[in-house]
Amino acid sequence: MNDLTLVRKNLFRKKLRAVLLMVSILIAFLIFGVLGAVQNAFSFGVNTAAQERLVTVNRVNFTVPLPYAYWGRIQQVDGVRDVAPASWFGGYYQQPQNFIQAFAVDPASYLAVYPEMVVPADQRAAFIEGRTCALAGRALATQYGWSVGDRIPLMSNIWRQTDGSEAWDLDICGVFDDLEGTYPTNYLIFHYDYFNESLAYGRDSFHWMTLTTVDPARNDEVSQAIDELFANSRAETATSTEAAFNAAFMEQFGNIGLILGLVVSAAFATILMIVGTTMVMAVNERTKEIAVMKTLGFPAPRIFRMVLGESLLLSLLGGLIGLGLAWLAVSGAGAAMAGVMPGIALTTPTMLTALGLMLVFGLVTGLLPAMNAMRVRIALALGKI
Amino acid sequence: MTDATPLYELKGLSKRYMRGREATTIFDQLDMTISHGDFIAVMGPSGSGKTTLLNLLGGIDAPSSGEVRFEGARIDNLGQGQLAKWRAANVGFIFQFYNLMPTLTAAQNVEMPLLLTKLSAGERKKRVKTALDIVGISDRAGHRPRQLSGGQQQRVAIARAIVADPKVLLADEPTGDLDRATADEILQTLQLLNKDMGKTIIMVTHDPAAAKYARRELHLDKGRFVEKELA
Numbered sequence: 094m095n096d097l098t099l100v101r102k103n104l105f106r107k108k109l110r111a112v113l114l115m116v117s118i119l120i121a122f123l124i125f126g127v128l129g130a131v132q133n134a135f136s137f138g139v140n141t142a143a144q145e146r147l148v149t150v151n152r153v154n155f156t157v158p159l160p161y162a163y164w165g166r167i168q169q170v171d172g173v174r175d176v177a178p179a180s181w182f183g184g185y186y187q188q189p190q191n192f193i194q195a196f197a198v199d200p201a202s203y204l205a206v207y208p209e210m211v212v213p214a215d216q217r218a219a220f221i222e223g224r225t226c227a228l229a230g231r232a233l234a235t236q237y238g239w240s241v242g243d244r245i246p247l248m249s250n251i252w253r254q255t256d257g258s259e260a261w262d263l264d265i266c267g268v269f270d271d272l273e274g275t276y277p278t279n280y281l282i283f284h285y286d287y288f289n290e291s292l293a294y295g296r297d298s299f300h301w302m303t304l305t306t307v308d309p310a311r312n313d314e315v316s317q318a319i320d321e322l323f324a325n326s327r328a329e330t331a332t333s334t335e336a337a338f339n340a341a342f343m344e345q346f347g348n349i350g351l352i353l354g355l356v357v358s359a360a361f362a363t364i365l366m367i368v369g370t371t372m373v374m375a376v377n378e379r380t381k382e383i384a385v386m387k388t389l390g391f392p393a394p395r396i397f398r399m400v401l402g403e404s405l406l407l408s409l410l411g412g413l414i415g416l417g418l419a420w421l422a423v424s425g426a427g428a429a430m431a432g433v434m435p436g437i438a439l440t441t442p443t444m445l446t447a448l449g450l451m452l453v454f455g456l457v458t459g460l461l462p463a464m465n466a467m468r469v470r471i472a473l474a475l476g477k478i
Numbered sequence: 479m480t481d482a483t484p485l486y487e488l489k490g491l492s493k494r495y496m497r498g499r500e501a502t503t504i505f506d507q508l509d510m511t512i513s514h515g516d517f518i519a520v521m522g523p524s525g526s527g528k529t530t531l532l533n534l535l536g537g538i539d540a541p542s543s544g545e546v547r548f549e550g551a552r553i554d555n556l557g558q559g560q561l562a563k564w565r566a567a568n569v570g571f572i573f574q575f576y577n578l579m580p581t582l583t584a585a586q587n588v589e590m591p592l593l594l595t596k597l598s599a600g601e602r603k604k605r606v607k608t609a610l611d612i613v614g615i616s617d618r619a620g621h622r623p624r625q626l627s628g629g630q631q632q633r634v635a636i637a638r639a640i641v642a643d644p645k646v647l648l649a650d651e652p653t654g655d656l657d658r659a660t661a662d663e664i665l666q667t668l669q670l671l672n673k674d675m676g677k678t679i680i681m682v683t684h685d686p687a688a689a690k691y692a693r694r695e696l697h698l699d700k701g702r703f704v705e706k707e708l709a
């Protein structure tokens with residue numbers, strides 16, 4: 094027997110109570126884990142590279158196109174290294190429910206600005222060469238069972254070809270991976286030229302251009318230069334970092350971070366109060382036992398630690414089980430949703446935060462009962478029969 | 479410390495409680511000596527201060543003025559932490575209602591004071607076994623308090639009081655909740671601890687029959703002691 098035995102026995106002296114408290118803590122951490130994983134999906138792709146890349150869109154908003162000629166003009170701006178123009182192709186495969194995120198791009202420049210996309214050299218060359226070639230992300234290819242050499246008709250619910258067709262036949266010439274697990278592979282890219290020449294309307298325009306500069310330190314200056322270049326033209330531009338652009342894009346869905354934060358805080362505040370008051374009552378019921386321990390010679394600080402230990406143990410048990418369940422849920426859902434929402438994952442920072450929260454939760458709920466226990470006056474407490 | 483140094487010396491001991499503005503005096507300028515190996519039965523009417531006296535001797539309450547010396551050294555001016563250490567090393571407590579930990583087995587209850595020592599788990603186990611043997615309750619080592627009779631619980635409590643080998647046992651009405659026969663068994667055990675193991679015992683009791691087991695009776699009334707030597 095040691096102090097931990099005593100802590101454990103005291104915690105589980107009323108099994109139902111301990112289990113109910115554990116379950117409520119478990120729920121808080123299950124919510125925390127799952128919502129943390131969802132939030133991760135929303136911030137996915139915002140890596141350091143994204144902080145250093147710039148995106149130029151129409152000042153009105155990114156759905157309004159920019160003229161084709163801007164590509165060449167932006168390349169002339171001092172400090173610009175690579176410019177990759179892209180158009181949004183709202184596509185689907187076989188049925189409209191199978192929404193496919195596809196962009197019509199200039200292959201060479203697109204791959205130049207996105208070094209996170211890892212493609213075998215032969216596939217890369219084939220993709221750049223072949224006019225009808227597409228490069229599919231690993232998650233997308235896996236979802237639909239595509240492999241290199243497949244020909245797929247990609248339907249659009251936005252665009253139409255001059256012959257009235259809404260299908261573009263694409264050859265899967267390569268599949269890209271992402272080396273560091275920080276970049277989505279749930280989309281495909283294909284040749285802008287192939288797309289543009291067949292268009293019935295809206296030719297010779299882009300939705301956005303992603304660009305890199307010769308030195309990220311010059312990003313502000315370059316952004317300004319670009320936007321000044323097109324000031325007072327028919328299509329004014331707005332240039333920002335890709336990270337800022339992504340964040341603005343996500344804002345469309347509301348402030349996800351704030352909403353998730355509020356949900357988690359509400360759950361935690363409620364459960365904190367329930368567990369806190371229950372622990373205070375549980376320890377008050379034991380005033381006499383604590384007085385006996387003090388009589389035997391247990392020093393007050395040791396009693397303080399033991400009572401605090403109960404709350405910590407409770408919080409860690411409930412929290413770790415909750416986090417474990419969140420992990421199971423997330424790995425199950427993550428696999429099923431990789432194509433739609435990449436990046437659903439319980440990351441190490443989220444788990445470390447959870448662990449930190451468990452400790453804080455245990456300390457906060459244990460502090461008051463531990464102080465009460467430490468302050469028990471023997472003569473008074475033993476007088477109470 | 480020499481053998482001539484008494485176990486306890488109380489000098490000019492006073493204890494007052496403030497009730498509102500009114501002060502109630504329990505003891506006033508009390509002097510008393512308790513020598514090693516004594517067995518004292520403290521008697522007196524309810525509210526005369528018997529429990530208060532034990533609390534002062536056990537270092538769980540402080541006098542309003544005066545000194546409590548244990549083997550020549552003052553304990554009345556020690557801090558809480560020092561007192562806890564001193565109690566763990568020198569005093570065993572026995573209560574009327576046993577005050578065992580309900581979640582622990584008899585053996586675990588007896589082991590409690592040993593958690594305050596540096597003894598190894600194996601050594602602790604041996605000592606617990608010895609203590610349970612002395613009070614004759616080894617066969618119930620794995621039982622929880624709820625599964626034991628009052629007399630059995632008090633035996634476990636006595637084992638807990640002696641396991642760390644303290645010099646003095648302070649017992650507050652140890653047989654107050656037991657029937658005559660069981661009370662006699664418990665008192666015989668205490669007598670044995672006093673005679674054979676040299677434990678000094680100070681026992682509060684209302685029961686004149688119980689007091690007969692002691693070496694001397696001390697009657698507490700209105701803050702004064704009246705002594706009575708027993709055969």
Ligand SMILES: Nc1ncnc2c1ncn2[C@@H]1O[C@H](COP(=O)(O)OP(=O)(O)OP(=O)(O)O)[C@@H](O)[C@H]1O
Pocket residue numbers: 473495496497504522523524525526527528529530531
């Ligand atoms: N914390 C306290 N505050 C005020 N008065 C107290 C306190 N503790 C004890 N007293 C008073 O001190 C007196 C002595 O109490 P004590 O418990 O020592 O009596 P006792 O002789 O043990 O009585 P009993 O035989 O009923 O156990 C009583 O009048 C009691 O009301």
Ligand SMILES: [Mg+2]
Pocket residue numbers: 528529530650
């Ligand atoms: Mg009393």
